[in-house]
Amino acid sequence: MTTTLSGVATATRATAVAARATDLTKVYGQGETQVVALDAVSVAFRQSQFTAIMGPSGSGKSTLMHCMAGLDSISGGSARIGEMELTGLKDKKLTQLRRDKIGFIFQAFNLLPTLTALENITLPMDIAGRKPDRAWLDRVVETVGLGGRLKHRPAQLSGGQQQRVAVARALASRPEIIFADEPTGNLDSRSGAEVLGFLRNSVRELGQTVVMVTHDPVAASYADRVVFLADGRIVDEMADPTADAVLDRMKAFDAKGRTS
Numbered sequence: 001m002t003t004t005l006s007g008v009a010t011a012t013r014a015t016a017v018a019a020r021a022t023d024l025t026k027v028y029g030q031g032e033t034q035v036v037a038l039d040a041v042s043v044a045f046r047q048s049q050f051t052a053i054m055g056p057s058g059s060g061k062s063t064l065m066h067c068m069a070g071l072d073s074i075s076g077g078s079a080r081i082g083e084m085e086l087t088g089l090k091d092k093k094l095t096q097l098r099r100d101k102i103g104f105i106f107q108a109f110n111l112l113p114t115l116t117a118l119e120n121i122t123l124p125m126d127i128a129g130r131k132p133d134r135a136w137l138d139r140v141v142e143t144v145g146l147g148g149r150l151k152h153r154p155a156q157l158s159g160g161q162q163q164r165v166a167v168a169r170a171l172a173s174r175p176e177i178i179f180a181d182e183p184t185g186n187l188d189s190r191s192g193a194e195v196l197g198f199l200r201n202s203v204r205e206l207g208q209t210v211v212m213v214t215h216d217p218v219a220a221s222y223a224d225r226v227v228f229l230a231d232g233r234i235v236d237e238m239a240d241p242t243a244d245a246v247l248d249r250m251k252a253f254d255a256k257g258r259t260s
């Protein structure tokens with residue numbers, strides 16, 4: 001049994017659910033222009049697990065992530081972060097929930113150019129007026145592996161290093177769950193591998209929970225589990241994925257249509 005920094009046993013955390021969708025439905029528009037982006041999706045994301053969400057373009061990956069993260073409203077069913085039900089939460093509570101319980105990583109790194117790497121990492125907590133847990137921050141920074149570059153500004157860092165700063169920023173407040181939307185989409189394959197390795201370490205060594213949308217079977221192979229979406233429904237999932245197995249599954253979508 002591995003013990004995380006907090007002393008919480010990973011084995012215990014692994015059985016708990018960090019986020020859950022139950023019959024989650026999202027409909028955009030009305031009448032003839034109506035699009036059912038999510039069609040009664042039920043899925044649980046366990047703590048200390050790295051999940052990749054894959055599927056053809058337009059299958060609902062980003063919508064699922066946005067609804068789960070409280071960035072978009074829900075048409076039906078429910079979305080929960082930990083024990084907190086998102087439906088019906090007022091804007092202020094939703095903002096608090098996003099700030100306190102959720103970390104975000106986007107394709108664009110979204111770092112502030114005038115701040116150093118370290119200042120960028122602690123910025124969300126500084127804004128919230130919260131002191132970072134020093135031991136945790138040290139551990140995150142160590143896992144980031146930026147060495148002597150913490151005083152550098154974003155322009156002095158490579159794309160991969162900048163994205164690692166963004167990952168560390170998402171981790172700094174120790175959120176319940178991190179949602180990453182194509183985090184390696186702007187990176188070359190070497191830098192992408194660095195960032196993915198770091199994300200995986202944050203799960204294995206720090207006990208974090210990560211959900212990542214990706215189009216890339218190699219990126220998905222870093223995850224513990226892949227969930228496949230097609231036409232707004234979950235059509236399959238795979239444990240301990242390899243890039244080849246994921247690629248084969250994606251090809252099956254093309255060969256048999258989206259609802260295979």
Ligand SMILES: Nc1ncnc2c1ncn2[C@@H]1O[C@H](COP(=O)(O)OP(=O)(O)OP(=O)(O)O)[C@@H](O)[C@H]1O
Nearest residue numbers: 028029035037055056057058059060061062063064
């Ligand atoms: N704001 C919106 N208004 C109307 N329709 C939308 C909106 N956002 C998404 N959709 C539609 O919902 C469906 C799912 O979109 P979504 O972006 O979640 O798919 P995706 O799997 O993330 O696609 P991609 O891989 O291309 O990013 C698509 O048919 C899309 O056109």
